[in-house]
Amino acid sequence: MPEQPVIKRVRTRHFQSAKEQGIKITGLTSYDTLTAGIFDESGIDFLLVGDSAGNAVLGYETTVPVTVDELIPLARAVATTVRRAFVVADMPFGSYESGPEEALHTAFRFMKEAQAHAVKLEGGTRSAEQIRRIVEAGIPVMAHIGFTPQSEHGLGGHMIQGRGAGFEQLIADARAVEQAGAFAVVLEMVPADAAAKVTAELRIPTIGVGAGPDVDGQLLVWTDFAGFTAGRIPKFVRQYADLRGVLADAVTAFRADVSSGSYPNADESYS
Numbered sequence: 001m002p003e004q005p006v007i008k009r010v011r012t013r014h015f016q017s018a019k020e021q022g023i024k025i026t027g028l029t030s031y032d033t034l035t036a037g038i039f040d041e042s043g044i045d046f047l048l049v050g051d052s053a054g055n056a057v058l059g060y061e062t063t064v065p066v067t068v069d070e071l072i073p074l075a076r077a078v079a080t081t082v083r084r085a086f087v088v089a090d091m092p093f094g095s096y097e098s099g100p101e102e103a104l105h106t107a108f109r110f111m112k113e114a115q116a117h118a119v120k121l122e123g124g125t126r127s128a129e130q131i132r133r134i135v136e137a138g139i140p141v142m143a144h145i146g147f148t149p150q151s152e153h154g155l156g157g158h159m160i161q162g163r164g165a166g167f168e169q170l171i172a173d174a175r176a177v178e179q180a181g182a183f184a185v186v187l188e189m190v191p192a193d194a195a196a197k198v199t200a201e202l203r204i205p206t207i208g209v210g211a212g213p214d215v216d217g218q219l220l221v222w223t224d225f226a227g228f229t230a231g232r233i234p235k236f237v238r239q240y241a242d243l244r245g246v247l248a249d250a251v252t253a254f255r256a257d258v259s260s261g262s263y264p265n266a267d268e269s270y271s
Contacts, residue, residue: 068091
């Protein structure tokens, strides 16, 4: 396995270099200063301030209701915390679909108000002009194809993309975002063999979310990978901790100590 180089600040050129050298890229979502600091210190390459905050932070059933105004303070908290990681801000549903100028305006807001390093938007061929316009203005864009959560109602739910005849659309989308100037592309919920073919086809790195092992990097929602999320967990998620259980135990112990009068004790009280 190639040795990880020491990088003071991850830039878009490091994504390209990682692909060329066979170094796997790591990404997690983050929506606050505390997790951003931990992930940054642990060497994660990029942090996505995803519209998954709709589910993980805001209590929405889907990502569709999330607004730019809701994401900007979350992205600012992450971007102003990190010292090494590259911060990508999600452009939420309804903030870029009307055309390139709307997309550019939204991207400007994330760069200026949130101090993000790049933006991400969903869609392949249908979003190519928006990507091109943003890139022309000097803003890095991470594309997102395959299953696109903002379109889940149109796609019929959480459906795997790129199977059978659907591969032709997947590869067309991948080529379109590369040609438009995206520096990387997320492949979400696509068969592993299809993701491998797309990865071999593209010059830019591919980031997998349920796309098998033969991509250039991996991205997970932090509340899923850390065992913080309740209910159904996607098949592709490996849980590295049980933070929900740890926190529940701590809360139960706190409540019991308060009820019994053992908290606070003399050492925890002022004289």
